[in-house]
Amino acid sequence: MAALAAGVPQVVMPLFSVDQRINAEHVAAAGAGVHLAGGPAAVEALPDAVATLLAGSSHRAAARAVAQEMASLAPVADAVTLLERLALA
Numbered sequence: 001m002a003a004l005a006a007g008v009p010q011v012v013m014p015l016f017s018v019d020q021r022i023n024a025e026h027v028a029a030a031g032a033g034v035h036l037a038g039g040p041a042a043v044e045a046l047p048d049a050v051a052t053l054l055a056g057s058s059h060r061a062a063a064r065a066v067a068q069e070m071a072s073l074a075p076v077a078d079a080v081t082l083l084e085r086l087a088l089a
Contacts (some may be wrong), residue, residue: 007067009033009059011049013042031062 003010010033014020021037028035034049036042053059 004032004063004066005070007060007064009053009063011036011046011053013039013046015039030066031058032066033059033063 004027010027012020012024012027012033013036014024016039024033024035024037027033034052036045036049
């Protein structure tokens with residue numbers, strides 16, 4: 001998430017847990033990176049994936065767009081006030 005918030009394209013190689021795979025799929029779907037499926041077996045594809053990110057500008061532009069969208073969201077701290085209001089209602 002920090003890389004996305006900074007607008008940095010990334011190679012995501014889920015190793016375990018479903019949320020890693022889901023996050024990798026979302027990053028790839030947004031065009032902000034490359035999803036390498038297959039866990040540790042995918043490590044051989046890592047150099048090519050990194051080269052793809054470094055060579056092009058489309059992933060970089062998409063990552064910057066995601067960062068701008070994230071920056072426009074309300075701060076997480078605002079959720080505390082909202083939850084307090086809901087709890088009192």
